[in-house]
Amino acid sequence: MAIISSGSNNPSHVARRRRNAFSLPFHYLQILSLIVIPFLILMNYLTLCVNVPTHPWQWLNIVLSSFVVLPFSIVFIIISCIDPADEQVILKSQGPRIDFDRRQHPHVITQLYCHVCSVHVSERAKHCSSCNKCVYSFDHHCIWLNTCVGGKNYRLFFSMLCLTVLGTLFMFLNSLLQFIGSFSTTSSLQLKPFYNTDRYAILMIPSSLVAFQVITAILAFFTLVICGLALYLLAFHVYLSYHGLSTYDYVVQHRMKRTVDQTINQFNQLNLAQPNESTVKQSETNHEKRKKHRHGSSNQQNGTTNQGHTSPVYVAEENHRDSPRRLQACRGSHQEAYVLRAISQVHDEH
Known part of the structure; x- marks a missing residue:
C-alpha cells in the first residue's frame, strides 16, 4: 500500500513539484x-x-x-x-x-x-x-x-x-x-x-x-x-x-x-572453488617435481650425477597401514600444505 520513492529516476528531465495529493499527475x-x-x-x-x-x-x-x-x-x-x-x-x-x-x-x-x-x-x-x-x-x-x-x-x-x-x-x-x-x-x-x-x-x-x-x-x-x-x-x-x-x-x-548476504555468498562460493584449482595446480607441480627427482636418482645410479646433488624435494613418511600413495590436503586459514605419503623410502621405488 506504499512505495519508497527517493532520488531521481530521470535526471535529465525537470518536472514540476507536486504540492499535495490533488496536484497533477494523478495516480x-x-x-x-x-x-x-x-x-x-x-x-x-x-x-x-x-x-x-x-x-x-x-x-x-x-x-x-x-x-x-x-x-x-x-x-x-x-x-x-x-x-x-x-x-x-x-x-x-x-x-x-x-x-x-x-x-x-x-x-x-x-x-x-x-x-x-x-x-x-x-x-x-x-x-x-x-x-x-x-x-x-x-x-x-x-x-x-x-x-x-x-x-x-x-x-x-x-x-x-x-x-x-x-x-x-x-x-x-x-x-x-x-x-x-x-x-x-x-x-x-x-x-x-x-x-x-x-x-x-x-x-x-x-x-x-x-x-x-x-x-x-x-x-x-x-x-x-x-x-x-x-x-x-x-x-x-x-x-x-x-x-x-x-x-x-x-x-x-x-x-x-x-x-x-549476496556478497558473502559469492565470496564463500569463490573460496570453495579456489582450493580445487590450487589442488590441481599443486598436483601438476608435484608430478613434475617427482619426475625430476626420479630422473635425478637414476642419473646418480648411472654415475652421471654429481655427488653434491640436492636431497629429494618431498618428505616421505612411513605409514604401512595407509594406501601406497596419497595426497593429503592440510588446510589452514591462510595457506594450504600438501604432504606426499609413501609406504617405503624413496630409493625403494627404483
Missing part, C-alpha cells in the same frame, strides 16, 4: 480510492442502515457509522491537502528548477544540500522522485493518496489507518449480520425491507431479496479484505514506531542486508 490507484471510499460510505448509509428491523436500530447504525466516517473523511481531506515538503523547499517554490546530472553528483542530497531543489534541507529529508521535492522527515510515498507521508502528516496517516480498520470492520460485521438476517425468520435477526415485504433498498433503489443477499455478501468479503490489509499496514507501522524506524529506513536496511 490510477488514487483515482480508484477516490471511487471506492465514497461508494462504501453510500452503501453503508443507503443500504445497510435502512433495512434494519426498527427505527432505533436504524438510528444507532447511523450514529455508530458516523463516529468513524466523519473523522475519516476529515483526516483524508486534510492529509490530501497538506504539503509535506521541507520548509526550505516551500520557501523556494518560485524560480527555475535546475537539471540534476548524476555524472556531477553521485547523490541527489549531498551534505544536506539537494541538487534538484537547490536548497539546504533538514537531516531526515529525502527527495521523492514521484513528487519531485524534498519531504521533511520522509517516511514513504503513498500511492493510494498519491502524496508523501512525512513528519508533517505522519500522525494523520496513522490515524487514518486506525479509522480505516474500525470502519471496514464495522461494515463487515454489519453486512455479515444483514446477510445472515436475510435468511432468518426469527424476530431478533429478521430484517425489515425498506419499501414493503419483499423490496429491499440498495442505494435506496428497490431491489429483490436475492439482489440484497448478493450485495451484502460482496460487501462483507470486500470490507474484510480491506480491513485485513489496513490492519497489516497498521501493525507494520506500530512495529516501526516501536523500533524508532521510518519506512524508508526499514527498506534501506533490508536492501543493505540483502546486498551483504
Whole structure:
C-alpha cells in the first residue's frame, strides 16, 4: 500500500513539484480510492442502515457509522491537502528548477544540500522522485493518496489507518449480520425491507431479496479484505514506531542486508572453488617435481650425477597401514600444505 520513492529516476528531465495529493499527475490507484471510499460510505448509509428491523436500530447504525466516517473523511481531506515538503523547499517554490546530472553528483542530497531543489534541507529529508521535492522527515510515498507521508502528516496517516480498520470492520460485521438476517425468520435477526415485504433498498433503489443477499455478501468479503490489509499496514507501522524506524529506513536496511548476504555468498562460493584449482595446480607441480627427482636418482645410479646433488624435494613418511600413495590436503586459514605419503623410502621405488 506504499512505495519508497527517493532520488531521481530521470535526471535529465525537470518536472514540476507536486504540492499535495490533488496536484497533477494523478495516480490510477488514487483515482480508484477516490471511487471506492465514497461508494462504501453510500452503501453503508443507503443500504445497510435502512433495512434494519426498527427505527432505533436504524438510528444507532447511523450514529455508530458516523463516529468513524466523519473523522475519516476529515483526516483524508486534510492529509490530501497538506504539503509535506521541507520548509526550505516551500520557501523556494518560485524560480527555475535546475537539471540534476548524476555524472556531477553521485547523490541527489549531498551534505544536506539537494541538487534538484537547490536548497539546504533538514537531516531526515529525502527527495521523492514521484513528487519531485524534498519531504521533511520522509517516511514513504503513498500511492493510494498519491502524496508523501512525512513528519508533517505522519500522525494523520496513522490515524487514518486506525479509522480505516474500525470502519471496514464495522461494515463487515454489519453486512455479515444483514446477510445472515436475510435468511432468518426469527424476530431478533429478521430484517425489515425498506419499501414493503419483499423490496429491499440498495442505494435506496428497490431491489429483490436475492439482489440484497448478493450485495451484502460482496460487501462483507470486500470490507474484510480491506480491513485485513489496513490492519497489516497498521501493525507494520506500530512495529516501526516501536523500533524508532521510518519506512524508508526499514527498506534501506533490508536492501543493505540483502546486498551483504549476496556478497558473502559469492565470496564463500569463490573460496570453495579456489582450493580445487590450487589442488590441481599443486598436483601438476608435484608430478613434475617427482619426475625430476626420479630422473635425478637414476642419473646418480648411472654415475652421471654429481655427488653434491640436492636431497629429494618431498618428505616421505612411513605409514604401512595407509594406501601406497596419497595426497593429503592440510588446510589452514591462510595457506594450504600438501604432504606426499609413501609406504617405503624413496630409493625403494627404483
